Amino acid sequence: MGDIAGIMTVASVWQEALAYIQGKVPKQVYDTWFTPVHLERIEDSTAQIAVPNKFFGDWLSQHYGPLLEEAVSTARGGGETAVSFVVFNRLAAKPIDPTVIEQARAVAGSKPKRGIQLNPKYTFKNFVVGAGNQFAHAACMAVAEQPAKAYNPLFIYGGVGLGKTHLLNAIANHVAERTDLRIAYLTTEQFTNEVINSIRYDKMMDLRKRYRHIDMLMIDDIQFLAGKERTQEEFFHTFNSLYEAHKQIVLSSDRFPKDMPDIEERLRSRFEWGLIADLQPPDVETRIAILRKKSEDEGVRLPEDVIQFLSTTMKSNIRELEGSLVRLGAYASLTGQVITLDMARNVLRDLIGDKKKIVSLEDIQEVVSTWFHVRIADLKSRRRSKTLVHPRQIAMYLCRELTDASYPEIGRHFGGKDHTTIIHACRQIGKARDTDSSLQATLDGLKDKILRG
Numbered sequence: 372m373g374d375i376a377g378i379m380t381v382a383s384v385w386q387e388a389l390a391y392i393q394g395k396v397p398k399q400v401y402d403t404w405f406t407p408v409h410l411e412r413i414e415d416s417t418a419q420i421a422v423p424n425k426f427f428g429d430w431l432s433q434h435y436g437p438l439l440e441e442a443v444s445t446a447r448g449g450g451e452t453a454v455s456f457v458v459f460n461r462l463a464a465k466p467i468d469p470t471v472i473e474q475a476r477a478v479a480g481s482k483p484k485r486g487i488q489l490n491p492k493y494t495f496k497n498f499v500v501g502a503g504n505q506f507a508h509a510a511c512m513a514v515a516e517q518p519a520k521a522y523n524p525l526f527i528y529g530g531v532g533l534g535k536t537h538l539l540n541a542i543a544n545h546v547a548e549r550t551d552l553r554i555a556y557l558t559t560e561q562f563t564n565e566v567i568n569s570i571r572y573d574k575m576m577d578l579r580k581r582y583r584h585i586d587m588l589m590i591d592d593i594q595f596l597a598g599k600e601r602t603q604e605e606f607f608h609t610f611n612s613l614y615e616a617h618k619q620i621v622l623s624s625d626r627f628p629k630d631m632p633d634i635e636e637r638l639r640s641r642f643e644w645g646l647i648a649d650l651q652p653p654d655v656e657t658r659i660a661i662l663r664k665k666s667e668d669e670g671v672r673l674p675e676d677v678i679q680f681l682s683t684t685m686k687s688n689i690r691e692l693e694g695s696l697v698r699l700g701a702y703a704s705l706t707g708q709v710i711t712l713d714m715a716r717n718v719l720r721d722l723i724g725d726k727k728k729i730v731s732l733e734d735i736q737e738v739v740s741t742w743f744h745v746r747i748a749d750l751k752s753r754r755r756s757k758t759l760v761h762p763r764q765i766a767m768y769l770c771r772e773l774t775d776a777s778y779p780e781i782g783r784h785f786g787g788k789d790h791t792t793i794i795h796a797c798r799q800i801g802k803a804r805d806t807d808s809s810l811q812a813t814l815d816g817l818k819d820k821i822l823r824g
């Protein structure tokens with residue numbers, strides 16, 4: 372009885388809200404944007420509007436969110452009503468919260484577990500497991516099931532957009548759902564800012580106390596500690612006290628510990644104490660599985676030939692794969708067309724074109740020097756220290772791989788070196804990359820930076 376009364380109320384509120392909207396927008400807008408949606412329920416003072424897919428919801432929220440709020444509030448006879456959106460063709464539809472659509476990075480607050488803002492979308496359930504990420508996934512699952520018992524620290528490394536943040540969030544979400552452990556999940560940038568502020572306001576003791584009383588510390592993109600001595604020092608002490616107290620530490624990085632030249636040795640070696648698990652670019656089967664899963668979740672119909680096209684064009688980065696799906700879905704939704712192969716080619720032309728960007732030898736030298744924290748002059752010099760030889764050889768190798776420059780020409784750009792030196796470097800790196808997955812990840816990361824500019 373209560374239910375029926377509830378449904379009737381919702382239905383009548385919606386009818387009135389629609390009448391209100393009709394009076395405010397042109398017919399075409401009304402037909403396109405308001406007839407496909409309905410009011411699902413009203414809870415507290417939030418009205419849930421059911422939409423056909425995520426993009427529709429995003430668009431509606433951006434353009435007509437305030438009008439919807441006004442309409443529902445008026446239909447309910449006043450009082451503020453907020454609106455949120457759910458996708459109605461999904462079984463477990465979740466509200467679309469604009470703050471979590473983009474990656475939500477967590478902030479460690481004074482009460483770490485309550486203060487964190489995890490991205491609820493990043494769970495183990497929606498992480499597609501394939502050959503390249505199986506190991507990292509299993510390691511993360513083990514840690515999530517048994518924090519501080521399985522592997523400590525857990526160090527996840529992998530190239531850009533391969534799922535590090537997703538996995539870290541998945542661990543935190545899993546643990547937060549099942550336990551009362553106090554979790555601090557933050558990016559290295561946030562940790563650095565906290566250290567800087569604590570120094571500035573003389574609150575170092577507070578910071579230390581805060582971090583030393585948590586049960587699980589998760590820091591994303593730890594490579595950004597490079598060159599930040601004071602933050603490294605603070606992190607070192609935090610690490611030690613948590614580790615000694617048998618608390619879980621999880622770190623992610625885009626490179627292997629030994630490839631972090633500007634990080635103190637005592638920290639680097641600690642990163643290797645537990646388990647290091649890498650994320651490799653997905654193979655074609657995994658790319659297809661990811662596309663299928665994401666398109667299903669987002670309510671986007673992707674024909675088979677488009678799935679094939681996307682999975683063979685977007686090879687090295689899952690974020691890019693996802694981005695292309697988002698763009699296609701938005702385009703199709705806004706133009707009211709179904710997705711076809713031609714549309715995909717058209718809409719994603721610039722994304723695909725990016726890959727063919729012409730790069731110069733200088734671009735490569737610049738990116739490599741920033742990555743390894745060495746000067747361009749040192750890359751061109753004849754100094755033979757190990758910290759220089761490796762980046763120099765990598766830069767030479769990438770010059771050969773990403774440009775049409777000849778060996779002598781590359782030699783000239785590296786301080787007038789002989790072409791045999793360049794050939795040697797290319798062979799060394801080419802050979803090593805076949806067996807060294809950390810080198811592979813480094814090369815992928817560098818290429819990504821070079822090609823995207």
Ligand SMILES: Nc1ncnc2c1ncn2[C@@H]1O[C@H](COP(=O)(O)OP(=O)(O)OP(=O)(O)O)[C@@H](O)[C@H]1O
Pocket residue numbers: 474493497498499500504529530531532533534535536537538592625661689690693
């Ligand atoms: N195996 C997977 N299954 C489903 N989605 C994935 C998978 N791997 C990555 N993704 C998705 O790809 C996007 C990029 O992943 P994520 O942000 O975790 O990458 P990252 O490695 O942290 O990148 P960055 O180096 O830029 O910080 C996210 O939206 C994530 O959900």
